[in-house]
Amino acid sequence: MGDKFLFANSEKEDADVYILGMPFDSTVSFKPGTRFGPRAIRDASYNLEFYSMALERNINNIKIFDAGDTDFYTNPQNAISEISERTMELLKSGKFIVGLGGEHTVSYGIVKALKEIYKDIAVIQFDAHVDLRTEFDFEKFSHACVMNLIGQDIGFENVYQFGIRSGDEEELKFAEKTNFFPLHKYDAAQILEVLDELNIDKKVYVTIDIDVLDPAYAPGTGTPEPGGISSADMFKILNSLKKFDIIGFDVVEVNPMVDASGITAMMAAKIVREGILSFA
Numbered sequence: 001m002g003d004k005f006l007f008a009n010s011e012k013e014d015a016d017v018y019i020l021g022m023p024f025d026s027t028v029s030f031k032p033g034t035r036f037g038p039r040a041i042r043d044a045s046y047n048l049e050f051y052s053m054a055l056e057r058n059i060n061n062i063k064i065f066d067a068g069d070t071d072f073y074t075n076p077q078n079a080i081s082e083i084s085e086r087t088m089e090l091l092k093s094g095k096f097i098v099g100l101g102g103e104h105t106v107s108y109g110i111v112k113a114l115k116e117i118y119k120d121i122a123v124i125q126f127d128a129h130v131d132l133r134t135e136f137d138f139e140k141f142s143h144a145c146v147m148n149l150i151g152q153d154i155g156f157e158n159v160y161q162f163g164i165r166s167g168d169e170e171e172l173k174f175a176e177k178t179n180f181f182p183l184h185k186y187d188a189a190q191i192l193e194v195l196d197e198l199n200i201d202k203k204v205y206v207t208i209d210i211d212v213l214d215p216a217y218a219p220g221t222g223t224p225e226p227g228g229i230s231s232a233d234m235f236k237i238l239n240s241l242k243k244f245d246i247i248g249f250d251v252v253e254v255n256p257m258v259d260a261s262g263i264t265a266m267m268a269a270k271i272v273r274e275g276i277l278s279f280a
């Protein structure tokens, strides 16, 4: 195994897709360790074929550059600034970005940069948790607040939330402002129907918190929430997103410290392959 994602076959200048690792996990509230997520996802990528049977495409036909990781910070504002700066620098030429977390806070860094570049964007979130708190543990730059930060930046009406099955009453008030599809009302089959009907007339960024999956499929995450979707359904949902004008996506909250079998990192690596093949 190497220090690069298996499919990273290109130099920076020639690449159409950039992979950026973000080993940040300081605001984690339950089980820490997502700082090791990018490394685990890269390692797991070595188990994957270049060819996707479901998509009938080979990832070797796409030019991918692995930009490595951002520096390691314990302060969330420093982490967010560097992620934004690195994203801006990588995307100067309008390429596609794939982020590897790290805790969910990192997505705000990427979205900030994308907002700067494209002005008008929408974000589709897959997550067990609504992540709409205004602050958590006296910190507003927290994984528990990431969709609130993003909503304030791009407008809550441009936030689409799927798979949600956990949130407190206070933060769920903000969900009235977003496009909110909680899992108890919209299961995987209904998510596919919603996406089929949905039109988003903007560039779209997709953020995938691995805990959207049931802990049976993805136990290696800091705040597991029972009653989630299956891996097979996740791939169907991912592929159904390709009708949107997607400019990048991330996979966050993979925690190798509690991923004894490595299946969570494996799932994340396969999401990266299928996501790149579907969107890029």
Ligand SMILES: [Mn+2]
Binding pocket: 104, 127, 128, 129, 131, 143, 209
């Ligand atoms: Mn989250």
